[in-house]
Amino acid sequence: MSPTTSPLKAFPRAAQTAAEKRLRVQAKRAGLTAIAKKVLSQERLSIEDGLALYTADLFAVGALANHVRERLHGDATYFNVNQHINYTNLCNRLCKFCAFQRLPGQDGAYLMSPADAAEKITEQLAEPVTEVHVVGGVWPKLDYNYYLDLLRAIKAARPSIHIKGFTMVELDEIMRQAKKPLPEVLEELKQAGLDSCPGGGAEVFDEGVRQATYPQKMPGTRWLEVAAAVHAAGLFSNCTMLHGHVETPAHRVDHLNKLRLLQDDSLAKGKGSLQAYIPLSFHPDHSEMADVEAPTALDELRELAVARLMLDNVPHIKAYWILMDIPTAQTALSFGANDVDGTVVEEKIYHEAGATTPQKVQRTQLVRWIEDAGRTPIERNTVYDPIGDAKGRFSTNSK
Amino acid sequence: MSTQDATTWRPHSATAARLGAHASDLARVADKVRDNKRITADEALLLHEHADLVTIGELADLVRQRLNPAPVVTYIVDRNINPYNACITDCGFCAFYAKPKSDGTWQLTREEIMDKVQETATLGGRQVLMQGGHHPKIKSDYWCELIEAISMRFPEINCHALSAPELEHFERIERRSLAEIIADLQASGWGSLPGGGAEMLVERVRKIIAPKKTSTDRWLDIHRQVHEAGLRSSATMMYGNVETAPERIEHFVRLRELQDETGGFTAFACWNTQPEGVPMQADLPEKTTPALYLRTQGVARIFLDNFQHMQTSYVTQGIKMAQISLRFGCDDFGGTMLEENVVSAAGCFNLAPIAELERIIHRAGFTPVQRNSWYGVADERYDMTTPKGSAHPGWPRTRGEAACHKAAPYPEPHLAVFPETSRQGEGEPLSMPVAAAEKVKI
Numbered sequence: 001m002s003p004t005t006s007p008l009k010a011f012p013r014a015a016q017t018a019a020e021k022r023l024r025v026q027a028k029r030a031g032l033t034a035i036a037k038k039v040l041s042q043e044r045l046s047i048e049d050g051l052a053l054y055t056a057d058l059f060a061v062g063a064l065a066n067h068v069r070e071r072l073h074g075d076a077t078y079f080n081v082n083q084h085i086n087y088t089n090l091c092n093r094l095c096k097f098c099a100f101q102r103l104p105g106q107d108g109a110y111l112m113s114p115a116d117a118a119e120k121i122t123e124q125l126a127e128p129v130t131e132v133h134v135v136g137g138v139w140p141k142l143d144y145n146y147y148l149d150l151l152r153a154i155k156a157a158r159p160s161i162h163i164k165g166f167t168m169v170e171l172d173e174i175m176r177q178a179k180k181p182l183p184e185v186l187e188e189l190k191q192a193g194l195d196s197c198p199g200g201g202a203e204v205f206d207e208g209v210r211q212a213t214y215p216q217k218m219p220g221t222r223w224l225e226v227a228a229a230v231h232a233a234g235l236f237s238n239c240t241m242l243h244g245h246v247e248t249p250a251h252r253v254d255h256l257n258k259l260r261l262l263q264d265d266s267l268a269k270g271k272g273s274l275q276a277y278i279p280l281s282f283h284p285d286h287s288e289m290a291d292v293e294a295p296t297a298l299d300e301l302r303e304l305a306v307a308r309l310m311l312d313n314v315p316h317i318k319a320y321w322i323l324m325d326i327p328t329a330q331t332a333l334s335f336g337a338n339d340v341d342g343t344v345v346e347e348k349i350y351h352e353a354g355a356t357t358p359q360k361v362q363r364t365q366l367v368r369w370i371e372d373a374g375r376t377p378i379e380r381n382t383v384y385d386p387i388g389d390a391k392g393r394f395s396t397n398s399k
Numbered sequence: 400m401s402t403q404d405a406t407t408w409r410p411h412s413a414t415a416a417r418l419g420a421h422a423s424d425l426a427r428v429a430d431k432v433r434d435n436k437r438i439t440a441d442e443a444l445l446l447h448e449h450a451d452l453v454t455i456g457e458l459a460d461l462v463r464q465r466l467n468p469a470p471v472v473t474y475i476v477d478r479n480i481n482p483y484n485a486c487i488t489d490c491g492f493c494a495f496y497a498k499p500k501s502d503g504t505w506q507l508t509r510e511e512i513m514d515k516v517q518e519t520a521t522l523g524g525r526q527v528l529m530q531g532g533h534h535p536k537i538k539s540d541y542w543c544e545l546i547e548a549i550s551m552r553f554p555e556i557n558c559h560a561l562s563a564p565e566l567e568h569f570e571r572i573e574r575r576s577l578a579e580i581i582a583d584l585q586a587s588g589w590g591s592l593p594g595g596g597a598e599m600l601v602e603r604v605r606k607i608i609a610p611k612k613t614s615t616d617r618w619l620d621i622h623r624q625v626h627e628a629g630l631r632s633s634a635t636m637m638y639g640n641v642e643t644a645p646e647r648i649e650h651f652v653r654l655r656e657l658q659d660e661t662g663g664f665t666a667f668a669c670w671n672t673q674p675e676g677v678p679m680q681a682d683l684p685e686k687t688t689p690a691l692y693l694r695t696q697g698v699a700r701i702f703l704d705n706f707q708h709m710q711t712s713y714v715t716q717g718i719k720m721a722q723i724s725l726r727f728g729c730d731d732f733g734g735t736m737l738e739e740n741v742v743s744a745a746g747c748f749n750l751a752p753i754a755e756l757e758r759i760i761h762r763a764g765f766t767p768v769q770r771n772s773w774y775g776v777a778d779e780r781y782d783m784t785t786p787k788g789s790a791h792p793g794w795p796r797t798r799g800e801a802a803c804h805k806a807a808p809y810p811e812p813h814l815a816v817f818p819e820t821s822r823q824g825e826g827e828p829l830s831m832p833v834a835a836a837e838k839v840k841i
Contacts, residue, residue, distance in 0.1 A: 011418035019417045022426060026457070058726060059457035066453050070414045296762040297719040298726065327689035327720035334413060334452040372688040374413030374451065 007074025023067055030060030035309075039064050044260075044312055050253035053306045058298065065305035065336030069317070073338045077375040078316065078384060079366050082131040082342035083124055087112045087150060091137025093169070095203075095214035096288040097245055101137055111139070114146070114153035121157040128363075129158075131342065131382045133198060134165035144178040144185075148192040155193035162195045162382040168226035168237075169201035172218050182226065186233040196382055197230050199238030199278055205258050206251040213246055213289070220255075224262050231272035236383055239274050239314070243303050244282040244295030252303075256310040263313045275384060276316035276339055279303040280323060297328045301335045308336030316384070326369055333373040340366065410690065416451035425450050432458045432701055435465065443702040444648045447694055459697035459728030466707050467730045472760045473708075473770040474732035475777075476753070477526035477559070478519040482507050482545070486532025488564070490609040491679025492598075492640060492672050496532045512545065513552070519737060520553050526772045528593055528734065529560040533568040539580045543587040550588030557772040557798070558588065562595035563621040564613040577621065581628050590798045591772045592625050592632035594668070599636065600653045601646045608640055608679070619657050626663025631773055631801050634664045634706070638695055639671035639687035647695060651702045658705045665774050665801075666708035666731060669695055670715040689720050693727050700728025708774055718759055725763045731774070732756060732767075773801030 008016060020040055027036030035049050045053075053061050088111040091101040102109035112120075121132065132154060147166070154163055166174065166189070171182070178185045186194075203210065205220030218226075230237050239262075241255050259277065266273040281295040281303070295303070308317045319337035321329035322344050329340055343363055363379070370377035379387045416425060428442045429450075438446075446455060483506040486496035497503030507515075516527055527549065531537065546558045561584070570577050598608060600615045613621070622632050634654050638647055658664050671692060674683040700709050711729040713721035714736060721732065735753055760767040769778040775795040795801035 008414070008418060011414075015418045015422055018426070019422065059453055059460065062453045063457070066413075066451070067417075070417070075412050075414045293758060293762075296759055297722045298763050301723070325717070325719055327717060327723065330688060330690050331452060331693065331723055368685075369688040369690070372410060372690045374410040374416070374690075376412075 006071070007076065008071060019067075023063055026060050026063055030057040032056050032060055032064070036064060039068060039309060042312070045310055047253055047257060050256060050306065050310050051249055053309060054249035054252070054302070058302055058305075061302060061305045061309070062335040065308040066334055068308050068312075069336050069338050072315065075374065075376040076338060076378050077333055077370045077373075078339040078378050078380045079363075079370070080131055080342040080380050080382065080387075081128050081363055082133055082344060083120070083127075083129050084133045084135075084344055085112070085117050085120055085154070087117055087134065087136040088139055088142070089137050090139040090141075092140065093138050093214065093216040095217060097203075097213060097242065097282055097284075099283070099285065099287040111142075114149040117150055118153040118157040121154050121161065125158060129161065130387065131162045131164055132158075134163060135167055135170065135198060135200060138169055138173045140173065140177070142177070144174060147174050147177075148188065151189060151193035163193050164196045164198050164382050165189075165194050167198055167201035168223045168230070169218055171197070171226050171230070172222060182229045183233060186229060186235070190233065190235070194235070196235050196272075196275075197227075197237040199240040199274075199276070200280075202240050202255070202259075203242040204245075204247045204251050205255045206247065209245075209247045209251055220258070224258060227262060227274075228265065231266035231274075232269060233272065235272040236275050237272065238276045238278060238318075240278045240280050241307075242280050242282055244299060245284075245289060245292055252306075253310065256307060260311050260313055263311075267313060274314050276318045277307050277311050277314045278318040278320050278341075279307055280320065283323075297324075297331075300324055300328050301332055304332050305336045321366075330369050330373045333370065333375050340370065410694070411449050413451045416449055416454065421445065421449045425454070429454060429458055433461065437704055438702060440648050440652050440702075443651060443698055444645055446701065447648060447698040448644050452690065452693055452697075455694060455697040455701075456727045459700040460726050462700050462704065463709070463728050463730055466704075470765050471768045472725055472730055472732055472763070472765040473768050473774060473776075474756060474760075475526050475734050475770050475772065476519075476522060476524040476737075477528055477734035478515060478524060478737040479528045479530075479734070480507075480512060480515050481531060482512060482529065483531045483534055483537065485534045487535055488533045488568075488609070488611045489678070490598075490612060492608050492637070492674070492677050492683065494673075494675070494677045499535050509545070509548070513548070516549055516553055516556060520556055522737065523769075524556060524735075524737070525769070525777050526557045526559045526734065529558060530562055530565065530593065530595055533565065535572070538573050539569040539583060542589075543583050546584065546589050547587040557590035559591045559593055559772045560584075560589060562593055563618045564596035566592075566621050566625075567613045567617060577624055578628075581625060581630075585628060585630065589630070591630055591665070591801075592622070594622075594633040594635035594664075597635045597637070597650075599638065599640075599642045599646060600650045601642060604640070604642045604646055615653065619653060622663065623657060623661055626661035630798065631663055631665045633710070634658075634667045636667070636669040636695075636699075637672055638669060639691065640674075640683050648698075648702070651699060655703055655705060658703070662705070664706055665772075666710045667699055667703055667706045668710035668712055668733065669699060670712040673715060689716065692716055692720060693724065696724055696729065697727040713756075718755070722759045722763050725760070725765065731770075732760060771796070773798065775801070 024036050027033055032052065035045060035052060038045055089100050089102045090104060090109055090111055094101065151163060151165065154161065175182050175185045202223050203214060203217065207219060210217060210220060227237055239259050241252065243252060259274065263274045281300050282292065284290045284292045284294050304317055304319060316339045317337045318339040318341055319329040319332035321340045324332065343366065367377045381387055412419065416422065424445060428438060428446055431438055484495060484497050485499040485504040487499060519527055542561065546560060549556060549558055566577060566580060569580050596613060597618055598605065600618060602615055605612065605615065625632050636650050654667065671687045672683060674680050674686055696709065708731050709729045710731040710733045711721040711724040713732060757767040768776055768781065771777040773795040
């Protein structure tokens with residue numbers, strides 16, 4: 001996969017050759033000669049290569065990931081102005097890592113009506129919001145019409161807004177409530193206003209890990225099937241991995257490999273596909289797994305770098321700043337990440353688990369710290385079209 | 400050379416660092432660092448302004464390993480005690496002080512201070528960092544008595560006390576020589592001098608942010624005299640106010656020159672100005688972002704090749720940035736600070752419990768080790784005696800052992816006493832939570 005026009009075309013070929021030579025030397029010192037060769041010739045890395053990246057020197061892995069990031073995007077770093085709606089925290093999946101879920105009657109349990117959700121949208125009409133991220137718990141007592149009404153109410157409140165809604169886990173439940181085949185359900189959701197899907201709920205695909213920590217959640221294979229159906233319906237989606245709980249590096253590489261095979265398939269079909277990959281680090285506070293050590297900043301940097309190198313067919317790697325916090329997200333822009341997510345007007349799930357970032361960060365602050373990292377901030381819409389004076393867009397349809 | 404100040408300073412394109420006009424010069428400087436050659440001020444400025452973060456980190460990490468081969472990150476169990484806050488120096492970036500005779504002044508009693516030291520001792524503390532304001536009445540005899548009382552009652556705790564500007568203030572109000580003041584304090588048990596009050600060792604900047612404070616030359620001369628008297632001190636820098644990028648490098652140059660001369664600095668630490676609520680907040684630029692910390696601290700590690708230790712500032716940078724900085728040149732986590740009053744007054748407070756601090760160090764691939772004020776091991780978990788039974792010379796136990804006017808850098812530490820620690824990237828992947836995997840059998 002290559003961009004339509006290289007963001008590096010402004011630089012002389014000789015400088016690029018010299019940089020590649022230096023990268024090879026650095027990789028050789030770290031024992032990554034063969035991997036560097038593949039990265040430089042844009043060949044796919046193997047599972048074994050992926051495992052090696054988890055044990056190699058962090059700076060060598062970072063430099064390789066940075067090379068790929070700059071080849072694809074140059075300094076371009078995307079963000080958007082968005083808001084979140086978590087329509088309910090009622091959930092029957094009881095995943096041990098989650099601090100957001102509630103059962104009816106528990107403290108803080110809530111369910112928004114479609115009108116409540118529309119009210120949240122209306123509150124922000126004066127703000128230049130382009131996207132709403134709509135996710136919630138999995139609650140079988142909500143009927144199919146609730147979801148359609150939710151979408152319609154949001155669109156009615158702000159027709160221009162892009163609704164990025166429902167993870168694969170929620171879609172699977174919505175389909176069950178609809179008692180209709182998934183392609184038909186997706187078509188109806190689209191008509192009600194759904195524009196794309198977020199990447200959450202993938203966790204780690206390995207069945208052993210799922211049985212240990214989230215046995216009630218759909219199997220990994222089902223997540224991939226639903227994502228494939230979403231893409232076949234012409235919708236773009238993101239993808240994620242929840243890292244740093246009980247999984248091993250081998251489970252992570254397997255997860256990344258499954259995502260990249262899904263993407264091969266989706267790109268070949270030429271409809272929807274994966275836009276961005278977002279590693280989500282496990283936050284143990286207040287969850288049932290509070291005794292598990294959380295991943296640290298350096299773990300998060302490596303996770304992003306490995307993903308940039310393994311996911312050779314996913315255009316964007318996102319350092320989700322509200323979860324990582326600005327110091328890590330800003331550093332991550334040199335370790336493979338080229339997106340930082342958005343301004344995020346309302347965010348409930350991670351704040352319940354103790355993330356300490358402010359709820360609302362002005363657009364100017366995002367721009368400022370992206371620039372301080374030596375990168376070019378580009379405000380985008382959900383499908384990565386630049387908004388305003390942005391330049392250097394990466395095309396997702398270049399294959 | 401850039402002449403923009405921190406208000407307008409913007410880093411250059413990260414992509415251009417690898418491919419642009421400066422790429423070949425940057426590559427040459429990087430090779431020089433790899434070849435263990437001293438870099439010039441211009442070369443440091445080039446790295447500071449133009450290099451990409453991955454390169455700065457890689458080089459700083461290399462220098463760190465060269466100077467501190469043991470895979471260890473040290474920290475000290477300590478407490479900051481500020482006996483009084485009255486100050487006549489009116490620095491615009493300070494939210495801690497109060498003008499003498501104003502309502503905001505306070506002074507701790509001897510008993511209150513001793514209680515705080517007692518609490519520190521109970522927790523196994525090794526140091527109290529004590530600084531006050533520039534009080535119009537309090538003289539060095541107050542400090543001699545205080546230090547003596549603490550040293551007699553708590554021999555395990557070092558008084559890492561005062562600062563160059565406070566010493567100059569005593570000299571002025573007592574009308575006697577600095578040498579006498581230093582000798583009196585030393586006789587009372589004073590163990591080391593903190594690096595406070597350095598701010599930016601550039602006269603143009605000092606005239607704006609701290610016009611009444613000790614001049615650059617004087618700050619350096621006081622540290623020189625302290626080193627010559629056989630005491631160690633540390634060095635600091637506060638950036639991110641009105642200085643330019645070349646002025647940051649000038650600060651490093653002055654420190655490196657003095658260290659070549661005396662060898663008396665133990666460590667260097669830097670932090671950005673915390674502008675919230677300080678008197679000149681309106682004239683200060685917005686707080687700088689974390690990338691500039693890595694750029695500054697990383698280049699300090701590379702340029703200050705005669706400083707053995709670099710201390711991260713987790714209180715100002717937060718624990719996540721502090722961990723990242725352990726791969727950007729820092730080998731010391733500073734103090735646990737059971738109490739901190741100065742940056743906290745400017746709304747900055749990031750303290751963490753010792754267990755969390757050790758976990759963060761472990762996950763970065765290092766063994767956490769408690770130290771004393773002179774960067775010697777003060778940790779009961781490790782036996783620091785050599786096979787012959789004498790303490791290893793690389794790890795000073797006392798003020799006397801640490802004294803090293805014109806001393807050579809510390810010899811290679813005695814590595815065998817530390818359990819094998821795999822750096823991140825060598826051996827077991829540290830990003831895998833082993834304990835958790837054992838608990839939940841898959």
